[in-house]
Amino acid sequence: MAMLHIVNKSPFEKVSFRSCLNHVSKGDSVLMIEDAAVGAIEGTSFSEKLKTAMGDVSVYVLGGDLAARGLSEDRMIDGIKAVDYAGFVDLTVENETTQSWL
Amino acid sequence: MKFTIMINEGPYQHQSADSALQFCRSLLAQGHEIFRVFFYHDGVNNGSSLSVPPADDRLIQKEWSELSKEHDLDLVICIAAAQRRGLMDKDEAKRQGFESNNMIEGFRISGLGQLIEGGIESDRTVVFGD
Amino acid sequence: MATKKFMFVNRKAPYGTVYALESLEVVLISAAFEQDVSLAFIDDGVYQITKGQDTTGIGQKNFSNTYKALGDYEIKKLYVSKESLEERGLTQDDLMDLVWEDEDDDWAEKPSIIMVDRSEMAAVMAEQEVTLSF
Numbered sequence: 001m002a003m004l005h006i007v008n009k010s011p012f013e014k015v016s017f018r019s020c021l022n023h024v025s026k027g028d029s030v031l032m033i034e035d036a037a038v039g040a041i042e043g044t045s046f047s048e049k050l051k052t053a054m055g056d057v058s059v060y061v062l063g064g065d066l067a068a069r070g071l072s073e074d075r076m077i078d079g080i081k082a083v084d085y086a087g088f089v090d091l092t093v094e095n096e097t098t099q100s101w102l
Numbered sequence: 103m104k105f106t107i108m109i110n111e112g113p114y115q116h117q118s119a120d121s122a123l124q125f126c127r128s129l130l131a132q133g134h135e136i137f138r139v140f141f142y143h144d145g146v147n148n149g150s151s152l153s154v155p156p157a158d159d160r161l162i163q164k165e166w167s168e169l170s171k172e173h174d175l176d177l178v179i180c181i182a183a184a185q186r187r188g189l190m191d192k193d194e195a196k197r198q199g200f201e202s203n204n205m206i207e208g209f210r211i212s213g214l215g216q217l218i219e220g221g222i223e224s225d226r227t228v229v230f231g232d
Numbered sequence: 233m234a235t236k237k238f239m240f241v242n243r244k245a246p247y248g249t250v251y252a253l254e255s256l257e258v259v260l261i262s263a264a265f266e267q268d269v270s271l272a273f274i275d276d277g278v279y280q281i282t283k284g285q286d287t288t289g290i291g292q293k294n295f296s297n298t299y300k301a302l303g304d305y306e307i308k309k310l311y312v313s314k315e316s317l318e319e320r321g322l323t324q325d326d327l328m329d330l331v332w333e334d335e336d337d338d339w340a341e342k343p344s345i346i347m348v349d350r351s352e353m354a355a356v357m358a359e360q361e362v363t364l365s366f
Contacts, residue, residue, distance in 0.1 A: 001358060001359070001361075016243070022315075023350060023357060024354065093134075093226070097226070097361060099241065099360075099363040110366060143254055143366070221238060231366070
């Protein structure tokens with residue numbers, strides 16, 4: 001069963017995001033919301049870790065959370081898709097289950 | 103599709119209540135059904151009737167209350183968590199011997215079994231918290 | 233009522249925040265609904281089940297004994313992250329002996345703690361129908 005992993009912590013402050021990436025299965029999706037949105041940016045100390053995971057999982061970010069933190073979508077790692085809340089809902093429907101990495 | 107939402111943080115301190123509100127609005131806009139919204143931990147504070155934020159800020163508790171009225175939502179506050187944090191509806195306040203109560207319209211107070219039932223009855227369960 | 237596979241994910245230490253205690257309260261309630269319950273202990277969540285917890289110095293109730301009662305409620309799948317223990321300089325010997333009694337085997341005591349590595353934990357997570365995190 002495909003799972004949507006919802007992450008809401010900055011990878012620069014907490015281990016939640018790394019822990020999530022360590023427990024995903026092939027075909028799962030990861031959605032960054034709230035403070036986790038900052039993890040979508042290319043060229044950070046975290047971006048290589050996320051890019052490695054992107055071989056197995058699809059990665060999304062809530063666009064509103066990125067914009068709220070002063071970051072534009074053109075700075076995102078290639079392959080990450082920005083979604084709005086309607087897209088967030090679609091992801092919860094497309095995946096059979098969800099897990100929040102609080 | 104049928105959803106249960108759990109919210110673990112109070113309003114203002116953490117973004118999770120804002121995120122959950124927006125998510126619930128999107129669910130309803132897309133024609134999905136919200137079986138239940140369950141408020142746990144400090145999330146019970148989403149049901150307080152005594153919040154007075156500055157005039158230019160959002161009033162999250164009222165937004166829940168209005169959303170509940172508009173869509174006939176089942177907003178459930180966990181009784182054990184609410185008792186710890188001093189949140190009570192009229193009946194619970196009376197039972198505990200308090201003269202006042204502080205739960206906003208549209209919420210009800212009940213047990214943790216409501217969360218488990220939500221998980222069983224819904225197609226999806228989504229958790230918001232810190 | 234239908235039976236679903238529920239997983240409760242614990243990633244926070246006890247006492248510093250109320251999440252561990254209130255998570256345990258949900259787990260106990262879930263037993264009354266006769267669901268297929270698993271618990272995961274990852275990251276600082278492993279501190280919830282260390283042995284020898286003594287809270288006399290902090291003015292809080294020690295609730296660690298409640299984990300020992302889980303077996304009586306038919307909650308007998310406690311998955312513990314091997315890597316999380318190692319990162320914290322802990323081994324399984326630092327954890328409480330949590331057991332359940334097997335009715336079909338003359339009430340023999342069997343361990344509830346299942347040590348798993350990341351890929352095994354991921355596989356267990358992938359099987360769940362409802363995942364609640366605190």
